[in-house]
Amino acid sequence: MKRNCLLFDLDGTLVHSAPDLAASLNRRLEALGRTTLDLEAVTAMVGNGFQKLLERALLATGGPLPQAEFxxxxxxxxxxxxxxxxxxxxxxxxxxxxxxxxKDQGCRMAVCTNKPVAPSWRILEDLGLAGFFEALAGGDSYTVRKPDPGHIKALLEEMGVAPRGAVMIGDSSNDLLAARGAGLPTVLLTYGYCPEGAANLRPDALAESFTELPEILRRLP
Known part of the structure; x- marks a missing residue:
């Protein structure tokens, strides 16, 4: 494998988190007297963190709130x-x-997500995945986040890895745009949270299952 530093998105790539996001979001909507949203609707809104999810949900259920209340x-x-x-x-x-x-093949792995660091680590720890990753860059780690390539560049700099040695593995346009801007190839999972369809984004490679990744990564230039 020519590129042995693997950066993973979290939601829609490693974990199916939409059910918990929907539950927390709907509790807020209920408290506001708004209509709750079904899982499919919430899944289509996932991306760019909980704040953006809340903004989208409010627009879909009656409009924005005053800034202080929001x-x-x-x-x-x-x-x-x-x-x-x-x-x-x-x-x-x-x-x-x-x-x-x-990891047994010697890959270095990290998570690059727009979710804040604290809940991201908690998810990985609770689900027994934290030990696979040496670093995590969340949406609150730097002054920028995906799709800004600076999110990936800052994480690679912390890890001491050049872009030519890394790959971004995700499910959305945020992952693709950030990776391309940082000079990384991208593998997109087709099962994730990508309303426009991962195949339509034309990544360097597509995977229908997470288990396909080792073979796909071996074929990347």
Whole structure:
């Protein structure tokens, strides 16, 4: 494998987190007297963190809130989500076994997600995945986040890895755009949270299952 530093997105790539995000979001909507949203609707809104998810949900259920009220609702939602982040969230099939195989092959692995650091580590720890990763860059780690390539560049700099030695593995346009801007090839999982369809983004490679990654990564130039 020519590129042995693997950067993974979290939501929609390593774990199916939409059910817990939907539950926390709907508790906030209920408290506001708004209509709750089904899982499919929430899944289509996932990306760019809980604050953006809340903004999208408010627009879909009656419109935005005054800024001060929005900030309070967002803070309550984040606290609720942190407490319940792994009630329903689970790794996708084959994730743990594949990560172990990649680590056994000598790959260095890190997570690059727009979710804040604290709930991201908690999810990985609760689901038994934290030990596979040497670093995690969340949406609150730097002044930028995906799709800004600076998110990936800063993480690689911390790890002491050049872009030519790394690959981004994700599920969305945020992952693809950030990786391309940072000079990394991208593998997109087709099962994730990508309303426009991962294949339509034309990544360097597509995977229908997480277990396909070792072979796909071996073929990347």
């Amino acid at each position: 900030e309070a609702v967002n803070a309550a939602g984040l606290a609720d989500y942190f407490e319940n982040a792994t009630t329903l969230t689970r790794p996708y099939p084959g994730v743990a076994a594949t990560l172990k195989a990649l």
